Amino acid sequence: MKKFESISVGDKAEIIHVITQSDINQFVELTGDDNKLHVDKKFASATSFKIPVVHGMLGASFISTIIGTKLPGDGAMWYSQKLEFLQPVRIGDELRITAEVIKKIDRTKTIVLLTDIFNQHRKKVTTGTAKVKLVETILPKGKEKKTESQKTALIIGGTGGIGSAACIQLAKDGFDLAIHYYNNQNKADNLKKQIEKIGGKAVVVSGDIVSMPHVQEMKNKSIREVGNISVIVNCSTIPVPSIKFADLEWKDMQAHYDVNIRGSFNLLRAFVPTWEKEHFGKFIALTTLATEKPNAQWLPYITSKTALNGFVKALAFELAPKGIRINMVSPGMVDTPLIADIPEKVRLLSAAQTPLRSLATAQDVAGAVSFLASDKSNYLTGETIRVNGGQFML
Secondary structure, eight states: OOOGGGOOTTOEEEEEEEOOHHHHHHHHHHHOOOOHHHHOHHHHHTSTTOSOOOOHHHHHHHHHHHHHHTSSOTTEEEEEEEEEEOSOOOTTOEEEEEEEEEEEEGGGTEEEEEEEEEOTTSOEEEEEEEEEEEOOOOOOTTOSOOOGGGGEEEEETTTSHHHHHHHHHHHHTTOEEEEEESSOHHHHHHHHHHHHHTTOOEEEEEOOTTSHHHHHHHHHHHHHHHOOOOEEEEOOOOOOOOOOGGGOOHHHHHHHHIIIIIHHHHHHHHHHHHHHHHTOEEEEEEOOGGGTSOOTTOHHHHHHHHHHHHHHHHHHHHHGGGTEEEEEEEESSBSSGGGTTSOHHHHHHHHHHSTTSSOBOHHHHHHHHHHHHSGGGTTOOSOEEEESTTSSOO
């Protein structure tokens, strides 16, 4: 069965069939169309055609043959056809039925075909266009196409508190890693050595995920060094200062949108085409408890993370039929350097308000990432795993 992604505009197919009296007899028996113009030589001789004319739909029926067996073949659902009959067909004519892809509609996995039928004199006797939807088989749970890339992960923001913990945990889980850093190469190199000491394999990559060329370069290096990436964990973020609305500038908002939305957009634009071919891929984004239980003076951070929630759910719905899972981990306040600018009073209050009476650790969050990256979560997409010690419950 052909995959929609493997079909290109310009693809062609053809079959040849010689019309016989037996074809006419079977068509009449099947359809009941015994119009004398088609079956009675005496009647036909009294018309301008002089000899019987083959049913137009008999020749056109071979369009079904070429669609069902050639282009696209198994799984084709032919749901629309426009036809124009240009020349009569007679018994003994050799018909060449052709189909050519002239358009692809990604949203519905539909191809548009130019369908032409020629006789042995190379005259076009029938022309039209067909619309065909590709219906793919549904693989049983856990039976997706398996590749080595399913144990290879790219950790964006791998040198941060949560990113580092995720790298260590996934290495322990058996993943080969591409560790991304933005401006802390020493920490990335040290993390690579740490992973190698526990028997893991890692490569260090750098770049600004807001820049598509940087993302593409990062992808190419990751593939060269550790193979196709099937799991991306986006831990990238920027500091979360407390700024009153009166003191905010749009650039403060834009900075968070760039990292959370534009960065995720670029990563998925770069990697989704490969995941579609493999029918497998996972994207794990970090959101925040603050989208559901907001803090004052965090407008840029909370707004961009809320947008990320919508981004993830919309894409999870769209890409799920292609075997791609997109999920989120939503921590409460995590004890990492990222919260260094948050007043101590706020941190203590957050811990006190948590039913488990403590802030989350980076390792707590890495545990949730580990689950989403594993086969154990293969039936989850568009979901948010909350790691907040019970501060917010659904």
